[in-house]
Amino acid sequence: MMDSSIPYLSLAAGAVAVTAAVAPKVKARIELSRAKHRSLAGHSKMSRRISKLIPRYEFDIKEFFRSDGAPADIATRRQDGFFRLSALYQDRFAKSRAATAEAAAGISDLQFTQAYRVPFQYSRLVKDHLGAGSFMQASSGVTLTDLDGNTFYDLAGSYGVNIFGYDFYKDCIAGADKRAQTLGPVLGFYHPVVADNVKRLTELSGMDEVSFHMSGTEAVMQAVRLARYHTGQTHLVRFAGSYHGWWGDVQPGAGNPIAPHETYTLAEMSERTLHVLKTRRDIACVLINPLQALHPNSNAPGDSTLVDSSRQGKYDRAAYTEWLKKLREVCTERGIVLLFDEVFLGFRLAPGGAQEYFGVKADIVTYGKSLGGGLPIGVVCGKSRFMRRFRDEKPADICFARGTFNSHPYVMTAMDEFLSRLKSPNFSAIYNGLDGTWNGRARQLNDALAAKELPVHVSNLQSIWMVEYTSPSRYNWMLQYYLRAEGLALSWVGTGRFIFSLNYTDADFAEVSKRFVAAAEKMKQDAWWWNDGSITNKAIKRKILKEMLGHAFGRT
Ligand SMILES: Cc1ncc(COP(=O)(O)O)c(C=O)c1O
Numbered sequence: 001m002m003d004s005s006i007p008y009l010s011l012a013a014g015a016v017a018v019t020a021a022v023a024p025k026v027k028a029r030i031e032l033s034r035a036k037h038r039s040l041a042g043h044s045k046m047s048r049r050i051s052k053l054i055p056r057y058e059f060d061i062k063e064f065f066r067s068d069g070a071p072a073d074i075a076t077r078r079q080d081g082f083f084r085l086s087a088l089y090q091d092r093f094a095k096s097r098a099a100t101a102e103a104a105a106g107i108s109d110l111q112f113t114q115a116y117r118v119p120f121q122y123s124r125l126v127k128d129h130l131g132a133g134s135f136m137q138a139s140s141g142v143t144l145t146d147l148d149g150n151t152f153y154d155l156a157g158s159y160g161v162n163i164f165g166y167d168f169y170k171d172c173i174a175g176a177d178k179r180a181q182t183l184g185p186v187l188g189f190y191h192p193v194v195a196d197n198v199k200r201l202t203e204l205s206g207m208d209e210v211s212f213h214m215s216g217t218e219a220v221m222q223a224v225r226l227a228r229y230h231t232g233q234t235h236l237v238r239f240a241g242s243y244h245g246w247w248g249d250v251q252p253g254a255g256n257p258i259a260p261h262e263t264y265t266l267a268e269m270s271e272r273t274l275h276v277l278k279t280r281r282d283i284a285c286v287l288i289n290p291l292q293a294l295h296p297n298s299n300a301p302g303d304s305t306l307v308d309s310s311r312q313g314k315y316d317r318a319a320y321t322e323w324l325k326k327l328r329e330v331c332t333e334r335g336i337v338l339l340f341d342e343v344f345l346g347f348r349l350a351p352g353g354a355q356e357y358f359g360v361k362a363d364i365v366t367y368g369k370s371l372g373g374g375l376p377i378g379v380v381c382g383k384s385r386f387m388r389r390f391r392d393e394k395p396a397d398i399c400f401a402r403g404t405f406n407s408h409p410y411v412m413t414a415m416d417e418f419l420s421r422l423k424s425p426n427f428s429a430i431y432n433g434l435d436g437t438w439n440g441r442a443r444q445l446n447d448a449l450a451a452k453e454l455p456v457h458v459s460n461l462q463s464i465w466m467v468e469y470t471s472p473s474r475y476n477w478m479l480q481y482y483l484r485a486e487g488l489a490l491s492w493v494g495t496g497r498f499i500f501s502l503n504y505t506d507a508d509f510a511e512v513s514k515r516f517v518a519a520a521e522k523m524k525q526d527a528w529w530w531n532d533g534s535i536t537n538k539a540i541k542r543k544i545l546k547e548m549l550g551h552a553f554g555r556t
Helices: 002-034 044-053 072-092 094-104 108-115 120-130 166-180 193-205 216-231 271-279 290-294 317-334 353-358 409-423 427-431 434-451 476-485 506-525 537-552
Strands: 136-140 143-146 151-154 209-213 235-239 263-266 283-288 337-341 364-368 378-382 456-461 464-469
Touching (some): 002 271, 072 120, 072 506, 094 108, 120 476, 151 506, 193 209, 193 353, 216 337, 216 378, 235 271, 271 317, 290 317, 290 353, 290 464, 317 353, 409 427, 434 506, 476 506
Parallel strands (some): 235 263, 235 283, 337 364
Antiparallel strands (some): 136 143, 456 464
């Protein structure tokens, strides 16, 4: 009896030992799962899987106008409005449309953006009838002029590059051209202006060293590689919904054909995330994109994903500042590199960027976009201890980074033009009272929209805006086409992001506001926002799911 119990005892002891060894791992794994945001943006693997399951289906011309179950008279009003708009587009944007149609077959990017301006079910009819063209011939002040000579207020903002107005960047480039001519496009050696740029960048970022790259994506790649090299840890933490360029490790969800294995996507502004940072040992860095303060844990709010009216901005400066402070604390405590990705927001909120605006210091900061003075750029600024690419004691253990066009003389002189203007005393006045100015403008537009009982609202992080819709609808994305007809140029993501340049005067803004309200009124008259009370955001989502299942299983 005794003998036979011994193997059981040792088995049980073994089991206890295995459990004891495995339990912390299981616990850590559970904690990691609990620190994910509950939305799809918080679940990269699942989002990639689901993206592969969604079947393509398109509404024919009849369904297009009544996909929300609207009665025939409403569908007719919508259809009339749509084709009135289409006739206007054909007439007013004839040359721009023709040039775009001719070029599209050879420009993959254009094919993509044309297809994803609106939810895919509506895409074909919209593309055929409401393409305004993707070419422009001139910019001036806050406006753009297309090939037909139409002038638009620019709300696209060149992906965020345009902070100070196009004329500012034209001057930077012209100045750069003059100063770089003598050396020309010599690479590998530096134009003398590089030293000045480094001095200015270290000053404004509060960092010790700088490296130059060709795009924001590359700057982020290098920053993460350095963090891994210096911490000896593998994983980067990014927050649900945040964009850091299109490199695989920072884009783990849909859009990337393979899953990166060293990325944790966690919920932003979450105590559970802080707990994970406090307890895991494999984290090299945490990436912050401060633009997410406008819509924490949500993807960039493009109109192609605007299937109902649940999109909401939630900017709270105090709460976001508090969050960044907590992150700073835990990263310092745990030796994790805190990386501010200011490629988008750097130089927009304050001369010292998001670090200055939120009053929190990072270990490494990436910049890009505007900093090139209108030319392509990516920059990493960091503390020496994180920027070094070799080790004295282990000469073969290096952290490699190169790039043929890094420190290009024309880009470096344009950057110097940018930074010298930024430094000049009267220029800094541009930053005075920005919160007040832009919040006031948003309020002004919201009051005008409310006065006309239009179901539209804007929210903003200073000069970056997004449009929200206050009554459930499947057709909110149509507003971008009414806006274009009123002479407002939006980027291909539609009404999810307006990027104003800071040279917008009150008079310019008043004109934009007037046109915005006019566009929304016309859209309302054309019955796109019809709702008999049965349409809720939940009901819309349920209907779309039903459509998808029907198409996936051939039951349509
Ligand atoms: C925060 C952020 N990081 C990185 C990038 C990538 O920069 P680029 O497009 O220059 O590669 C972007 C671009 O929008 C960005 O917004």
